Amino acid sequence: MNGAARTSTRDIARAAVRAELAQVAFELFRREGFENVTVNDLAAAAGVSRSTFLRYFGTKEDAVLDAVDAQGGRIADALRARPAGEDDWTALRHALDTVVEHHRQDPIGALALSHLIMKTPALCTRSMEKQNGWRPVIAEALAERAAPSRPSALGPLVRAAAAVDCLNIAVDHWTASDGTLDLDDLIDEAFAALAPR
Structure with missing residues (x-):
């Protein structure tokens, strides 16, 4: 497998994780209200660490x-x-x-x-x-x-x-x-x- 294919696969995987995290966040915000949800809440709901969540999104x-x-x-x-x-x-x-x-x-x-x-x-x-x-x-x-x-x-x-x-x-x-x-x-x-x- 060449480097371009690896990068492409990595980018696709990263985009999929990002989309999933965004969907979890959106649903939680809709249910609980934006101000009532913390980054820790978002990470827990998505089943990832706070640092992982913040690696994909710098802010709520x-x-x-x-x-x-x-x-x-x-x-x-x-x-x-x-x-x-x-x-x-x-x-x-x-x-x-x-x-x-x-x-x-x-x-x-x-x-x-x-x-x-x-x-x-x-x-x-x-x-x-x-x-x-x-x-x-x-x-x-x-x-x-x-x-x-x-x-x-x-x-x-x-x-x-x-x-x-x-x-x-x-x-x-x-x-x-x-x-x-x-x-x-x-x-x-x-x-x-x-x-x-």
């Missing part, structure tokens, strides 16, 4: 929000894949489908996660911090789409921030409706409110 918040980090890169990749002639705002709206896909595939799980984040100030704050990290990545993808005659560092960053805010407002409304409203329609409505006229 990260056990819930770990997947949020990668979403900014996925949005940027989807943005780069949009047709070149498409306006930035339309391209941004479609690029957000990479985030919304989880809500479509597992609406019950996504709704439970959204409720947990909304009712937990520490998770709300950490989620916003992570999403702030998306902005420069998305802005860079937007800048790559721009014509050479439109060199602007500020414009793509503002559009990226606005798109993320549109997503958040739509998800907040979707969560408040207990998933009865259509998330895609809410995002479309939020984007329409800021569309160039």
Whole structure:
């Protein structure tokens, strides 16, 4: 077996353990409340030591929000894949489908996660911090789409921030409706409110 295969197998095993720990944490937070659960509680529920748990997740918040980090890169990749002639705002709206896909595939799980984040100030704050990290990545993808005659560092960053805010407002409304409203329609409505006229 070569080194690449070993690394790949190790990475797969690590990702599986990480996913299992995150699921155990999520279920415990839902049942007991985020503030009532300690890292020691999480480790015990998962059947691992505290140090093992902390090797996978540095904080309780990260056990819930770990997947949020990668979403900014996925949005940027989807943005780069949009047709070149498409306006930035339309391209941004479609690029957000990479985030919304989880809500479509597992609406019950996504709704439970959204409720947990909304009712937990520490998770709300950490989620916003992570999403702030998306902005420069998305802005860079937007800048790559721009014509050479439109060199602007500020414009793509503002559009990226606005798109993320549109997503958040739509998800907040979707969560408040207990998933009865259509998330895609809410995002479309939020984007329409800021569309160039």
